[in-house]
Structure formats: structure tokens, C-alpha cells
Amino acid sequence: MTIQKDNPFPCDEETSTKAVAVHCKGITKAYGSGSEVVNALNGINLEVRTGELTMLVGPSGCGKTTLISIMAGILDQDEGDCVLFGKSFKSMSDLEKTRYRGAQVGFVFQSFNLIPTLTAAENVAVPLLIRKIDRKTAVEKAGETLKNVGLGDRLNALPAQLSGGQQQRVAIARALVHDPRLIVCDEPTSALDHETGFRIMELLQYAALCADRALVIVTHDPRIFDFADRIAKMDDGRIVEVFDSPEDMKE
Amino acid sequence: MRFVAIKMLVGDRAKYLGIVMGLAFASFLITEQLAIFTGLMTRTFGFITDTAIADIWVMDPKVQFVDDIKPMQDMQLYRTRGVDGVEWAVPLYKGLLKAKLENGNYQTVIVIGLDDATLIGSPPVMLKGQAADLRRSEAVIVDTVGAAGKLSKPSPVPGQKRIPLAIGDTLEINDNRASVAGICKVSRTFQSQPVIYTTYSRATTFAPKERKLLSFVLVKAKPGEDVKALASRIKAVTGLAAYTRDEFKELTIRYYMKYTGIPINFGMAVLLGFIVGTAIAGQTFYSFTLENLRHFGTLKAMGTTNKTLLGMIVLQALMVGSIGYGIGVGAATAFGKLVKDTELAFRLPWQLLVITAVAISLICVFAALLSIRKVMKLEPAIVFKT
Structure with missing residues (x-):
């Protein structure tokens, strides 16, 4: 399994001008109702910048997944607003939000969420098919993206025929194939062993991160904190601290 | 996305075959029972058909059907x-x-x-x-x-x-x-x-x-x-009573429909086919959707609109419906050929194919509606739940 030496992903190598990718202001979110209400987020303010790998860390149930769901536009907040590349989700209809998400957001999931009956190339082609690109072109582009994540020889393999690490590579290729500006990853390494997880993080850092794209990773795996540019520590639905480097957090 | 919908469906062989066989069984049972019913009903006025030369049949006014002889x-x-x-x-x-x-x-x-x-x-x-x-x-x-x-x-x-x-x-x-x-x-x-x-x-x-x-x-x-x-x-x-050929056929059929248990017996068999088909195909199709709910959620998160998802489910339902219908009607036709020279009454006019198609469409609509409701209400945020 080899990753191409020259980064083939269309990223601008210039990383000095970091723009705001996501700006969350006063986000609150509660689940349930009446006496059984659970406040998942309590007034979150957070900026995610392009060219940076931001990690959301914290104990289970602290609201990390709820926050990236809102950032990615797949969950509505109760109060506050989340602005993604200058566009507020609040001002969009459900259809606009769905289309914007399809164009601007890539997803990497803990359990990969690959469609088991599609081959690796077909799975990767899905975001392009959603954008109505014809199947032949989509699968060709998916094949190229898979080559770039080191799976050029497994294009026609079904997910069940791939290892966990390979499946996560397919998922990463799927998140990258349509060149989105925000990639959200939920516990991308927790289903993998240490070494595979490390390689996946290397791949994400190498392939996904670039000047005009932001990467947000939710994790509670301390072994991968070193890959972060910024770390937002959450607890009880709040951001308790934002560290500008993993070293700051260690200190 | 039609391609994804079809691959999702046929990729799960067991469920796919289960749905198709359920629909094929329903289609066969409905067509076969209706064809036997039609065959029997046709036999009731077979003698009138054979005596095609007469324009009008004259008989005692109390005659209710062709075999009800009241001599004059x-x-x-x-x-x-x-x-x-x-x-x-x-x-x-x-x-x-x-x-x-x-x-x-x-x-x-x-x-x-x-x-x-x-x-x-x-x-x-x-x-x-x-x-x-x-x-x-x-x-x-x-x-x-x-x-x-x-x-x-x-x-x-x-x-x-x-x-x-x-x-x-x-x-x-x-x-x-x-x-x-x-x-x-x-x-x-x-x-x-x-x-x-x-x-x-x-x-x-x-x-x-x-x-x-x-x-x-x-x-x-x-x-x-x-x-x-x-x-x-x-x-x-x-x-006296005087009927045209078609009126006498109608009189005969009406009698059998009204005074014999034939329609209710065949009606029950047809209904059974419909219910069994709905139960098997509907339940299997719904369970197929439930099993794929995470994938539908993933597609939704990745930007697939509700309209596209709706189209995918309708396409899946149409596909299993057409295949099941084809197999069922084909089997019923083969059955008809097989029993052609036996005592069994079997008549399959094109109208029966339309009735079966409508019944199978209803089963598919029912099965699809259950699934569509589930997928439309699906929160894409479920993709982050493990």
C-alpha cells in the first residue's frame, strides 16, 4: 500500500492566509423534552480555520458529535448560528442546506458507513453521483482518488473484502472526491488498531488538509492529538479551552 | 443515483429474492385464481357461445340461467x-x-x-x-x-x-x-x-x-x-322472456355470482394472495429499508435530497414489482398451458393481467410507502451514531 509521493489533491500549498471556515456563535442544543431534557450544547462559540486540522476532544457525551453535526449542517441547533464559508445554515431552507452540504462538506465516519453492495470505486463515486455527474466519469474520478489513497489495486473490491484500515481509506477518498471545503471526521481511528489509525491520520493530514479546506476531527484518542493544529477541549456541552498546539495541551 | 438504488437492492441477494418471490407468489396466486374463476364463469355460458347463430333466446320468463330449464x-x-x-x-x-x-x-x-x-x-x-x-x-x-x-x-x-x-x-x-x-x-x-x-x-x-x-x-x-x-x-x-345472446350470458353470470359461493370462494383466494404478497413483500422490503437506514442517512448527510431518495425507493419498488409480476404471470400462463386439456377451467384474458398488475402495484406502493415514510423522516445526524 503506497501513497503517491506528489500530493495529487488539488490543494493550494500556501497556508499563510488562514480564513474562517466555520464560525459558531452561541450554539445551544437540547434533546428530549420536559423533565427529561438533556442539554447537549450550552452556548458554543468556536472558529474553525482553513488550512488547519481542528480536533474536538473530551469525554463521551460532552457534545462533540452534536457540535460537528451542526457544523456540517446535518443537525439544527436550538439557538445561535453556524456560518460555513460565509453562509449561515439558519438562512437556508432544508433543500439548500442539503445541496450546500453535498458541495461543501465531506464526511468520514467511525464505522466507515460504506454501502456494502457497492465496490470501493462505486462508493467513492457516490458524492459525484449525488451531484449528477455521469456514472462513467464519476467512477473514473473515484478510481483516481482511490489510487491517491493507496488503493489503486482494490477498485473493484467490496467493503467486506477490505480491512478496516482500507475501508477507512475508501471513506477518506469518498470525503475528498468532490473536493469539499470542510471535512468532518467522527472518531476516524477508534475502530482501528494503533498503527493503522496513525497511518489514517497521516493520510488525512497529507491528503485532506490544504489552505482552502478545513478539517475537523472528533476524537477521544489521545494518541492522535499530535496531528492537530488546534484542539478544542469540550466538557458538559461547553468548550472549556482551546489550545493552539498539542504541546500547549500537554503543558 | 438510480445505479446506487439498484445495486443496493440486488446486492442483498436474500432480501431481493425474498421480495421478488413474495411478489411473484402473490402475482401467480391472484392471476391463477382469477383465471380459474373466469374459466368457470365462461363455462356457465359456454353453450350460449357455441350456439352463436341465434340472435335471440326465447324462454320461460322464470328462467334464471342457461341450465335452469323451465319447459314451454x-x-x-x-x-x-x-x-x-x-x-x-x-x-x-x-x-x-x-x-x-x-x-x-x-x-x-x-x-x-x-x-x-x-x-x-x-x-x-x-x-x-x-x-x-x-x-x-x-x-x-x-x-x-x-x-x-x-x-x-x-x-x-x-x-x-x-x-x-x-x-x-x-x-x-x-x-x-x-x-x-x-x-x-x-x-x-x-x-x-x-x-x-x-x-x-x-x-x-x-x-x-x-x-x-x-x-x-x-x-x-x-x-x-x-x-x-x-x-x-x-x-x-x-x-315470454327474450334475451339477446350477450344479455343471456350476463343473466347466467349474474345468477352464478349472486346465488353460488363461487365468487366468494375465489375472492377469498385472491384476497389471500394479495394479503400474503403484501405481508411477505411489504415486510421484507420494509426490513430491507430498515437495514439500509444508516446508508440512506449517509446519502442524506452527503447531500442527497429527499426527492432523490424517494425516487430511489420508488425505483427499487418498481423493479421488484415488475420482476415479481413477470415471474408470477409467466408461471400462471405456463400453468394455464399445462392444464389446457384437463377438467380445470382456466381462462386468461388480458384484463386479468391488468387486474394483477394493479394489485401488485398496490402491494409495491404499500411496501414503498412504509419505507419512504421512514427515510423521509430520517435525521441525517444518525450517521454519527455507532
Whole structure:
């Protein structure tokens, strides 16, 4: 399994001008109702910048997944607003939000969420098919993206025929194939062993991160904190601290 | 996304086959039961169809269907002939009589007595001999199914196949000798009794002595005459019932539909097919959707609109529906071919295919609606739940 030496992903190598990718202001979110209400987020303010790998860390149930769901536009907040590349989700209809998400957001999931009956190339082609690109072109582009994540020889393999690490590579290729500006990853390494997880993080850092794209990773795996540019520590639905480097957090 | 929908569906072989087989079974059962029902109903008026030459059937006003014989006096024939617009009118005897076979057994047969002079109403297809042979002494024409079945002779060699009744063979009808002069092919009767054609005068000799023996008067309208108007006129002048061919068929079907348990029995079988199909296909399709809910959620998160997801589910339902329908209807047609020459009534007009298609579409719509409701309400955020 080899990753191409020259980064083939269309990223601008210039990383000095970091723009705001996501700006969350006063986000609150509660689940349930009446006496059984659970406040998942309590007034979150957070900026995610392009060219940076931001990690959301914290104990289970602290609201990390709820926050990236809102950032990615797949969950509505109760109060506050989340602005993604200058566009507020609040001002969009459900259809606009769905289309914007399809164009601007890539997803990497803990359990990969690959469609088991599609081959690796077909799975990767899905975001392009959603954008109505014809199947032949989509699968060709998916094949190229898979080559770039080191799976050029497994294009026609079904997910069940791939290892966990390979499946996560397919998922990463799927998140990258349509060149989105925000990639959200939920516990991308927790289903993998240490070494595979490390390689996946290397791949994400190498392939996904670039000047005009932001990467947000939710994790509670301390072994991968070193890959972060910024770390937002959450607890009880709040951001308790934002560290500008993993070293700051260690200190 | 059509491609993704199809691959999601056919990739899960067990579920895919389960849904298709459920729909195929429903389609087969509905088509087959309806075809047998139609076949049976067609048999009820088979004799009217075979006697296509008559425009109008005249009978006692109390007759409810073609086999409900309420004999009239012979003079009714002459009264009918006297009505304006009648080209010709001939008598017809129809009755159930007992035939004694060569081996001494008795068999109930349907005896049809045709006008001696014209032989109008003779069998539609003659396989051996000809209708004119009825003019010979003691002559009868026997239908081929009856001749080869209930009227056949035992083989002289024990254990061998029975020997069909043939020209020259004799039987006794009500103690009167009858000699087979021909073999014909007629529409199968509802009672499945052998049909024996003879002349009117001979039939009335066979029949037990009664004051009234005329079963029907067959009428041909003069050229250009309105048949319905003529039937009304015959009714008004004679006080008898007079029906056009189609009206008499309808009267017969209505009787069977209203006074026999046939529609309810077949209706139950069809309903059962529909319910079983809905249960199997609907439940399997819904469970297929439930199992794929995470993937639908993923597609939704990645930007697939509800409209596209709806299209995907409808396409999946249409696909299994069409394949299941095709297999079921194909199997029913093959079944029909297989039982073509047996006692089983089977008739498959195109209208039945449409009815089955509608039923299968309803099952698919029901199955798809359950799934669509689930997917439309799906929160894409479920993708982050492990």
C-alpha cells in the first residue's frame, strides 16, 4: 500500500492566509423534552480555520458529535448560528442546506458507513453521483482518488473484502472526491488498531488538509492529538479551552 | 443515483429474492385464481357461445340461467315465429338425462335437441362425422371430452386405458337406443357432464314424457333489424322472456355470482394472495429499508435530497414489482398451458393481467410507502451514531 509521493489533491500549498471556515456563535442544543431534557450544547462559540486540522476532544457525551453535526449542517441547533464559508445554515431552507452540504462538506465516519453492495470505486463515486455527474466519469474520478489513497489495486473490491484500515481509506477518498471545503471526521481511528489509525491520520493530514479546506476531527484518542493544529477541549456541552498546539495541551 | 438504488437492492441477494418471490407468489396466486374463476364463469355460458347463430333466446320468463330449464309448450315456437322482424325461429331441447353405458353403468348427460329440419344450433366443431348424420336413425353426436372420459368404455384388458366412445358405438338414453354418429368439440360445461346432440324430435323421445318439452326458441332477426328491439317485441307479444345472446350470458353470470359461493370462494383466494404478497413483500422490503437506514442517512448527510431518495425507493419498488409480476404471470400462463386439456377451467384474458398488475402495484406502493415514510423522516445526524 503506497501513497503517491506528489500530493495529487488539488490543494493550494500556501497556508499563510488562514480564513474562517466555520464560525459558531452561541450554539445551544437540547434533546428530549420536559423533565427529561438533556442539554447537549450550552452556548458554543468556536472558529474553525482553513488550512488547519481542528480536533474536538473530551469525554463521551460532552457534545462533540452534536457540535460537528451542526457544523456540517446535518443537525439544527436550538439557538445561535453556524456560518460555513460565509453562509449561515439558519438562512437556508432544508433543500439548500442539503445541496450546500453535498458541495461543501465531506464526511468520514467511525464505522466507515460504506454501502456494502457497492465496490470501493462505486462508493467513492457516490458524492459525484449525488451531484449528477455521469456514472462513467464519476467512477473514473473515484478510481483516481482511490489510487491517491493507496488503493489503486482494490477498485473493484467490496467493503467486506477490505480491512478496516482500507475501508477507512475508501471513506477518506469518498470525503475528498468532490473536493469539499470542510471535512468532518467522527472518531476516524477508534475502530482501528494503533498503527493503522496513525497511518489514517497521516493520510488525512497529507491528503485532506490544504489552505482552502478545513478539517475537523472528533476524537477521544489521545494518541492522535499530535496531528492537530488546534484542539478544542469540550466538557458538559461547553468548550472549556482551546489550545493552539498539542504541546500547549500537554503543558 | 438510480445505479446506487439498484445495486443496493440486488446486492442483498436474500432480501431481493425474498421480495421478488413474495411478489411473484402473490402475482401467480391472484392471476391463477382469477383465471380459474373466469374459466368457470365462461363455462356457465359456454353453450350460449357455441350456439352463436341465434340472435335471440326465447324462454320461460322464470328462467334464471342457461341450465335452469323451465319447459314451454310447443305452441310458443309458432307465436314467436309470428312476431314482426323474426327471420326464423327454431326449437331447442336441453335437458339432463341418464345414459346407460355398454358396461351397465349410468351417466348423466346433457342432451341437446336441434330443430329436425335445419339442425340449427349444431356443434361448433365436428371432429368426426358431420352434423347432417343426425338425420340417420338413432343418431347422436357426442362431445370428445365426454366420449374419452365419462362415456368411455373399459378396456377388455384389465389395467389398460379406457377406450373412448367412437362412431358406431351405442348407448341407451332413458331406455332408448342411441348410436354415435359423430364426435364434436364443444365448450366445456359448468357441470362437466358429457354433451350429446341429437334432433329435437329424438331428444323429446329420450326425455321423460311431459306436457311441455320446449326448452328454448332460437331466433334470428331479419337483416337490418335491431336485435334488442326485436327481443323487446317478442317479450311484449308472447309474454315470454327474450334475451339477446350477450344479455343471456350476463343473466347466467349474474345468477352464478349472486346465488353460488363461487365468487366468494375465489375472492377469498385472491384476497389471500394479495394479503400474503403484501405481508411477505411489504415486510421484507420494509426490513430491507430498515437495514439500509444508516446508508440512506449517509446519502442524506452527503447531500442527497429527499426527492432523490424517494425516487430511489420508488425505483427499487418498481423493479421488484415488475420482476415479481413477470415471474408470477409467466408461471400462471405456463400453468394455464399445462392444464389446457384437463377438467380445470382456466381462462386468461388480458384484463386479468391488468387486474394483477394493479394489485401488485398496490402491494409495491404499500411496501414503498412504509419505507419512504421512514427515510423521509430520517435525521441525517444518525450517521454519527455507532
